[in-house]
Amino acid sequence: MMKAPALNDDAVSARIMEMMKESGAHLEGHFKLTSGLHSGHYIQCALMLRFPAFAAYAGERIAERIASSKPEIILSPALGGLIIGHEVARSLGVPFIFCERQDGTMMLRRFPHPGKVRFALVEDVVTTGKSSRETARILAEGGAEWVSSASIIDRRADDSYKEWDLVSLWKLSFPLYEERNCPLCKDGLPLVKPGSRPG
Ligand SMILES: [Zn+2]
Numbered sequence: 008m009m010k011a012p013a014l015n016d017d018a019v020s021a022r023i024m025e026m027m028k029e030s031g032a033h034l035e036g037h038f039k040l041t042s043g044l045h046s047g048h049y050i051q052c053a054l055m056l057r058f059p060a061f062a063a064y065a066g067e068r069i070a071e072r073i074a075s076s077k078p079e080i081i082l083s084p085a086l087g088g089l090i091i092g093h094e095v096a097r098s099l100g101v102p103f104i105f106c107e108r109q110d111g112t113m114m115l116r117r118f119p120h121p122g123k124v125r126f127a128l129v130e131d132v133v134t135t136g137k138s139s140r141e142t143a144r145i146l147a148e149g150g151a152e153w154v155s156s157a158s159i160i161d162r163r164a165d166d167s168y169k170e171w172d173l174v175s176l177w178k179l180s181f182p183l184y185e186e187r188n189c190p191l192c193k194d195g196l197p198l199v200k201p202g203s204r205p206g
Contacts, residue, residue: 037196045189048181052131066094076155078127123150
């Protein structure tokens, strides 16, 4: 894995935060994340990415930051990674492919394996990094080289995957709670599982 270039580009983070607010992608309430943890904030990237100008901005910023790793192809997991992966690939002038889950397993369903190429993994949000690894393994197992990883949002806990170099545009630091000591549960706020319609 390459060493990521300087990460805390505050102007870019600030612009991404603004675009999330403007597009209604930054939701506040009581949410159960895919990790199972509870949070008072949820970023629904799809709401931001529905605006092509915002998607292009995020794609260009990620492309700038991973260009030095010289990826020959971009790989993203469906559905969340489709739009941003495509924008990054467009900006770098390389092909874009995606994998998807079938019977619980990530696989390349629609594309031939690209072979021994250099690839970058691009996602909308990284929460634990578990599915990132699962996704990247698909190409790595066929001899491709995983040269960089990027996401719009990095919402990993601070102590997780320190050895893994993830380029992100916005590092979230909202508190996360285990269900048993979640203050929002204690307050009786209805719990929303994002992706399902808030009640
Ligand atoms: Zn809760």
